[in-house]
Amino acid sequence: MTDTQIAASHAKAAPEIKAAPEMTAAFDEFMEAFEAFKETNDARLGEIEQKLTSDVVTRDKMDRISRAMDEQKKVLDQLALKKARPPLGRTASASAEITEHKQAFEQYIRRGDEAGLREIEAKAMSSGSGADGGYLVPDETDSAIGRRLSVVSPIRSIATVRQVSGAVLKKPFAISGMASGWVAETAARPQTNSAQLAELSFPTMELYAMPAATQALLDDAAVDIEAWISSEVDTVFAEQEGAAFVAGDGVNKPKGLLAYPVVADSAWSWGNLGYIATGAAGGFKATGASDTLIDTIYSLKAGHRQNANFVMNRKSQAEVRKLKDAEGRYLWQPPATAGEAASLVGFPVVEAEDMPDIAANALSIAFGDFRAGYLVVDRTGVRVLRDPYSAKPYVLFYTTKRVGGGVQNFEAIKLVKFAVS
Incomplete structure (x- = not known):
């Protein structure tokens, strides 16, 4: 199996994660920087083959693109952590359940799609829908x-x-509380009325x-x-x-x-x-x-x-x-x-x-x-x-x-x- 086939099989096995718009935009910028990086690096390798050394302009360009990619990767990591971080006062599992419920409920309200809510009911082994x-x-x-x-x-x-x-x-x-009373040291203690x-x-x-x-x-x-x-x-x-x-x-x-x-x-x-x-x-x-x-x-x-x-x-x-x-x-x-x-x-x-x-x-x-x-x-x-x-x-x-x-x-x-x- 080739590297491409192995990567494809892992992609199919991994759960699909819906990215937020800002994460999608950051990822697109990261990929553009990566394409520019590959193009510049290919030019550098070509120069080395022809001249046994690379041009200083090409090396500077490579350094700039590399730093830009580092910055874009940092932004991506921060957005990913923000998406995964549970809200204050909730556990991670509770946050995931709430997010899933909220998304499924919005699909139901907007389009009448009950599939997500029914799936949540099945997972919880309980009925979220009343008889009516x-x-x-x-x-x-x-x-x-x-x-x-x-x-x-x-x-x-x-x-x-x-x-x-x-x-x-x-x-x-x-x-009313229980009845009580004063008694002498040796006097009988009659039963009191209960509350x-x-x-x-x-x-x-x-x-x-x-x-x-x-x-x-x-x-x-x-x-x-x-x-x-x-x-x-x-x-x-x-x-x-x-x-x-x-x-x-x-x-x-x-x-x-x-x-x-x-x-x-x-x-x-x-x-x-x-x-x-x-x-x-x-x-x-x-x-x-x-x-x-x-x-x-x-x-x-x-x-x-x-x-x-x-x-x-x-x-x-x-x-x-x-x-x-x-x-x-x-x-x-x-x-x-x-x-x-x-x-x-x-x-x-x-x-x-x-x-x-x-x-x-x-x-x-x-x-x-x-x-x-x-x-x-x-x-x-x-x-x-x-x-x-x-x-x-x-x-x-x-x-x-x-x-x-x-x-x-x-x-x-x-x-x-x-x-x-």
């Missing part, structure tokens, strides 16, 4: 949607967020969006498809989430904090949210309006109070911004620096437009430790199903995410009710 079809988006896209939701959906940003792989998260909760446990259930509900694009847009290689899907989906998902986390009825959506039974805080019991009345229907009392907010703050236990936030919409915040304490100081204070939240009586104010406006009997302000009090449940993965048939000439992308939510600690959140009692 669709494929999981790559990790980068899923993360992008999650991060931007935290900015737009205020309840998500202050609540506890749990990732689950199943349809329902069941959470045991100790309503009372409650099981809370948080089912995940399907949230969907269906952005559309023309095939011409998908064929445009300059378009970042994953970024486009994220930007189309994240805002509508956040709007739906924000409304559900506040007032969702729990039917095909998360259960919002205002959907639970409410009782006067003096009669609070587990399973209800306690409220403090303002003493006036549809507003604060004419005098001592700040007393309502102070009472609300101190209705929380100290452990929850130190992590608490006020939650209200923009119109309600406009009203509380006018309130002063007995010394004439404003209770609402602007943010200290850019990016921080405003404060009310020293506690951060979170603006949630889905909270009701101030009106008679309205529960317009919530105060509490939402990290302890409210739980958001995300089922792992965002799925995309490509539909090129239903709305020609557009290609639809049926994008789904399963989200649940509900109150997990009923003593960690209090409400302000704009009512006499």
Whole structure:
């Protein structure tokens, strides 16, 4: 077997590597330099045969070409290392899998080619496609949607967020601790009551969006498809989430904090949210309006109070911004620096437009430790199903995410009710 045949057999056996455009350009320049090198070297050898020595001009040219080849080879090596280097925080194997998934997903989005995604499923010996079809988006896209939701959906940003792989998260909760008591040294020790446990259930509900694009847009290689899907989906998902986390009825959506039974805080019991009345229907009392907010703050236990936030919409915040304490100081204070939240009586104010406006009997302000009090449940993965048939000439992308939510600690959140009692 000749050297050429051996090289050809190795080339066939080696896996095909798709080079990046900059690597291809560097390689082309390297090969041009190599061709010039060969041509100059052939001339030098010819001169040696004829004159028994080579011309100095030819030798200088050879040296220049050789140095240029060294530089081009260095560039190639650096690009190859850059391509092979895993992203920070990931292992090499994880990086390879993510890159493969990302490339296969892009082929599916742009051209509907499922072969790459099916091959990944086969390698993993698991199903990435649900019974209703669709494929999981790559990790980068899923993360992008999650991060931007935290900015737009205020309840998500202050609540506890749990990732689950199943349809329902069941959470045991100790309503009361074990009983104890003092006894004399020689007195009998009667059995104490055991702790009372409650099981809370948080089912995940399907949230969907269906952005559309023309095939011409998908064929445009300059378009970042994953970024486009994220930007189309994240805002509508956040709007739906924000409304559900506040007032969702729990039917095909998360259960919002205002959907639970409410009782006067003096009669609070587990399973209800306690409220403090303002003493006036549809507003604060004419005098001592700040007393309502102070009472609300101190209705929380100290452990929850130190992590608490006020939650209200923009119109309600406009009203509380006018309130002063007995010394004439404003209770609402602007943010200290850019990016921080405003404060009310020293506690951060979170603006949630889905909270009701101030009106008679309205529960317009919530105060509490939402990290302890409210739980958001995300089922792992965002799925995309490509539909090129239903709305020609557009290609639809049926994008789904399963989200649940509900109150997990009923003593960690209090409400302000704009009512006499």
